[in-house]
Amino acid sequence: MGTLEFKTICVFCGCNLGKKKSYQYATIDLDKELITGVTIGELKPVADMHQRKTEMTRNSDAFIAMSGGYDTFEELFEVINWAQLDIHNKPVGLLNVDGYYNSLPSFIDQAIDKGFIKPNARPIIVSASNAIKLIEKLEAPRHKRVKT
Template identity: 55%
Template sequence: MSASKFKTICVFCGSSLGKKKSYQDAAIDIAKKLVMKNIDLVYEGGNIVLMGLISQTVFDGGRHVLGVIPKPLMDKEITSVTIGKLKPVANIHQRKAEMNLHSDAFIAMLVSGYGTLEELFEVITWAQLAIRNKPIGLLNIDGYYNSLLSFIDQAVEEGFIKPSAHHIIASASNAKELIEELKDYYPCHKEVTVKLN
């Protein structure tokens, strides 16, 4: 898949700043790379901290921004000014469906809570079952995802994840390399015979 085929990328990111300035720098960097490559953004809808940095930078760069947020989270994660188009939905399940509908690929950076981690693993599961074969990348800033990647390695070694599904996730330590990895992404797991819709 060439870079031009990525019209929109969904970015999962933290709803807090984290303790390192490098996290904020990475959020701005990934946003600038999306703008440079004429890629629109779908994200989790909040306009605070890292989510706000990414969405504002992409929006200021002239790209389309779509935030999808469950109504119960709006008071917590949105200030008075919205960025781009905001689509309120009833719950997390609807948010995941909408983000998938409007995205060509997924990037996870600085997943900060159980909910966002669950969203990431759902798109990984979709890929494993060949329900959807959209590229999935981890932006591994300062080794943030090393433990998760080690867990996946161990799960493969212990026989709980098939070796053919081991490389569903692309990873890189910076935005430029990760987008290149996603360009070359091809599902290398074995597709299941029956696809669930």
Template identity: 60%
Template sequence: MRHEVGRHKLSEKTKLVFQISGASVGEVKIVSDMHERKAEMARQADAFIALPGGYGTMEELLEMITWSQLGIHDKPVGLLNVDGYYDPLLALFDKGAAEGFIKADCRQIIVSAPTAHELLTKMEQYTRSHREVASRTSWEMTELGYGKAAPEPEEEASC
């Protein structure tokens, strides 16, 4: 199995001076802030993969999970669980589902594996857990602070 990947970096303006240096590979797109970065990432990505990381990685991961739960996107969200790094977080998600805070269907939003090959295989087999995805125009414009929020759905989301 071969995966074609593009090389793109989204970076907010405040980090340009300190964090981007040297030769770039692929496209570098400058955005105003973290919120715009996540919205742009959600628009352009086919899937989301979190490698072991800190608070920023976890914040972005949880936002992509939440956006999937809300039906904003239907793309797979994966955790590369190297050496069990994410085991405690996955256990927390399991506990949340067991205690009724996370719907069982929503617990399936996360795909995890210890190797990249296994993770990509699982992500290719991913099926979304919700019935509908919000109109891209409505949420993108609202997320970036333009226009009015999309109307509330008449039916509760499945997860």
């Protein structure tokens, strides 16, 4: 794929394997796209979950949510909300393996239609079914959102 635009990408994922092998294969494919052969990272003790998420956001250039449960959803929605509040302007992607996240964009569209989310917040997240396409979308120039 070439050199990534991002130096660090925060990946949210479940701690369980899921029922489909495709979730596991997607993890391997994403790993192949992201790992450069250089050991990176730092162990940084934090006081609580809020500080952990703050540090992850501060030290990441982009975010990817893989298949997961409540913890993954909570982390995903926090970075979406922080983008909406202009706390960061980093891309957020859904690795939509086997349609796992299909209902989320339609749910967000419904919230927009009902007036709970402003339409200019819709482009905060991008989605793709595989790692290569998702990273391409995350690296693509994004449309400027109108300030609320």
